[in-house]
Each structure stands twice: as structure tokens, then as C-alpha cells.
Amino acid sequence: MKTEFEAVPLTKNESKKRFEIEVDGYFAFINYGETDNQIALVHTEADPELAGTGAAAAVVEKTLEFIKESGKKLLPFCPYVFAFIKKHPEWKIIVDEKFAAYDKL
Template identity: 55%
Template sequence: MKPEFTGIPLIKNDSEKQYELTIEGYTAVIRFNETPHHITLVHTEVPAELEGKGAGTAIVEKTLESIEQSGKTLVPLCPFVFAYIKRHPDWKRIVDPGFKGFNQA
């Protein structure tokens, strides 16, 4: 993640079921579903104004850190998050053991 994004807080908006990261007045989001043991990430949206600036990477990294701190496991159904974890396989440590997507990709 770019250093300028490290101090920007990630918001977990439970009522909207999304993680939010506001950069330069624009908000990137990752939508999720949650159970007592898992968080499933289903969709990432980055406003066009933030594309190519590293906002997508920043929200994914901050979201993965938040999930790890929660003690829950991750089900990465969002293609953007799935691709990020394929490029950074150390994050597989938080992926739910029942998720078999990486075995088939």
C-alpha cells in the first residue's frame, strides 16, 4: 500500500455491509456478508477518480488486516480480492479452510 494511505481509517459499515475507505473525497468500498465465524467479500468498487492511484490495493490490504484482527476467516468471492491474494499468497493464512477456489485456479 502506498504510504499516503496508511493513516486513512478503514470504516466497517455494518448497516450497509461494506468496508469503506475515503480518499480525496471519494469512497472505495468492499461489500461483505458476515457470519459468526466468516466474512465473505463479494464485490469491490473503486470510483473512477481513484483508479490507478492504489486505492484498490489500499482497501483490500486494510480489509484483510481488519478481518485478521477480528479472528474470523475469509471467503474471497470477490474477483479483485481473490486476484490480490493469488499475488500475495501469505494472505491465504486467513482464508477459510473450506474455500477451495485457490486449489482450482
């Protein structure tokens, strides 16, 4: 994660069902679904003003850390999150082994 995002807090916006970070009034976020044991990440997006800044990668990394600390298992349905984990295989430890594409990570 780029250093300029390290101090930016992650918010779990339960009313919008998304994890988000805010940078200069703009948002990068991941839509999620949740059960008692799992968190499914469905879609990652950043406001156009944040394009190319690394904000999307930062919200992914912060969200993965949140899931790790929660003790829940991850279902990475979002292609961006899936690709992030493929690039950073140390995060595979939080992916639910029952996830259909687990062996492709």
C-alpha cells in the same frame, strides 16, 4: 500499500454492508457478508476519481488486516480480492480452508 493510504482509516459501514476508505471525498469499498465465523468479500469498487491510485488495493489490504485481527475466516468471492491474495500469498492463512477455490490460491 502505497504510503499515502497508510494513515487512511478503514470503516466498517454496517448499514451499507461494506468496508470502505475515504480519500478526498471519494470512496474505495468492498461489499461483504458476515457470519459468526466468516466474512465473505463479494465486490470491490472505487469511485472513478480514484482509478489508478492504488485505493482499491489499499482497501483490500486494510480489510484483510481487519479480518485477520477479528479471528474470522475469509471467503474471497470477489475476483479482485482473490487475485490480490494470489499475488500476496501470505494472506492465504486467513482464507477458510473450506472455500471452494482454496487450492487455486
